[in-house]
Amino acid sequence: MGRHGLRGVDDLALPELPEVESLRRYLAREGLIGSVFERVTVELKPSPEKGTGAISGIEQLPGRRVGSLQRRGKQIAAVLDQGVLGLHMGMTGRIEVLRPEEPLPRFTRVEFRMRNGNHEIHAALVDPRRWGAVRMFDSLPSAFAGLGPDALDPTLTKEHFAEAVSRRKAPIKPLLLDQSLIAGVGNIYADEALHRVKIAPGRRANRISAGNLHALFGAIRESLDHALAFIMDHPDDRGRPFIVDAHDDRMRLRRVPGSFCPGCEIPLRTKSFGGRTAYYCANCQH
Numbered sequence: 001m002g003r004h005g006l007r008g009v010d011d012l013a014l015p016e017l018p019e020v021e022s023l024r025r026y027l028a029r030e031g032l033i034g035s036v037f038e039r040v041t042v043e044l045k046p047s048p049e050k051g052t053g054a055i056s057g058i059e060q061l062p063g064r065r066v067g068s069l070q071r072r073g074k075q076i077a078a079v080l081d082q083g084v085l086g087l088h089m090g091m092t093g094r095i096e097v098l099r100p101e102e103p104l105p106r107f108t109r110v111e112f113r114m115r116n117g118n119h120e121i122h123a124a125l126v127d128p129r130r131w132g133a134v135r136m137f138d139s140l141p142s143a144f145a146g147l148g149p150d151a152l153d154p155t156l157t158k159e160h161f162a163e164a165v166s167r168r169k170a171p172i173k174p175l176l177l178d179q180s181l182i183a184g185v186g187n188i189y190a191d192e193a194l195h196r197v198k199i200a201p202g203r204r205a206n207r208i209s210a211g212n213l214h215a216l217f218g219a220i221r222e223s224l225d226h227a228l229a230f231i232m233d234h235p236d237d238r239g240r241p242f243i244v245d246a247h248d249d250r251m252r253l254r255r256v257p258g259s260f261c262p263g264c265e266i267p268l269r270t271k272s273f274g275g276r277t278a279y280y281c282a283n284c285q286h
């Protein structure tokens with residue numbers, strides 16, 4: 001157990017928007033855009049039949065060229081010359097581009113061999129918990145079905161956000177996690193943003209002023225931008241995104257029992273909303 005050993009299961013280093021965006025940028029840097037799939041091999045273990053964890057349609061991949069890599073919320077989609085490959089990292093998934101002759105990492109579920117001109121790309125979806133999903137879709141909208149606008153989408157404004165949220169009577173914390181409303185706000189970033197603007201996680205959304213909702217939207221963006229910058233500045237020794245265990249270093253709130261509010265230094269409280277633990281300060285947040 002490291003210093004993060006006490007975190008609850010819902011605070012595992014899940015790939016959130018910043019981690020997934022850093023992965024998208026890494027794959028672009030490694031030359032995936034413009035590359036053509038040559039061979040795709042799936043591990044022999046049976047895949048979960050539906051829902052998260054599914055692998056389907058990839059027999060269609062050989063010969064297809066990647067036109068672009070898109071992201072909405074925590075989902076990546078490779079837009080192909082025909083069809084769209086949806087990539088969802090689940091709880092523990094990541095994609096590693098391997099060195100020539102490098103053996104497949106442990107927990108590889110899918111092996112991709114691709115070519116971009118003379119450049120061969122050998123990549124692996126590594127996924128210990130096997131909750132990642134790799135699926136073919138007809139179009140980008142179907143790959144991103146059910147997702148609201150991305151939290152960092154430049155066309156999403158604080159006014160849009162306030163309007164969408166202020167009609168709801170639910171507590172603000174679970175609303176922020178509702179990916180159909182705004183995609184990409186995860187548990188730790190929601191808590192961080194609420195703390196920054198001193199709003200309690202249990203406040204009903206329709207009881208929060210427009211001005212405070214505008215400030216909350218800004219705080220969400222700041223938290224996500226800050227985390228993304230941190231990850232981009234801390235790749236591993238091979239330039240890969242730092243997906244694992246850095247939350248405490250990029251966050252103000254320390255998500256461990258007994259930690260203190262960074263503002264007033266009283267112990268943080270926790271409260272569960274739909275099974276996700278909120279950390280908050282009962283003194284600062286109302």
Ligand SMILES: [Zn+2]
Pocket residue numbers: 261262263264265266281282283284285
């Ligand atoms: Zn406080």
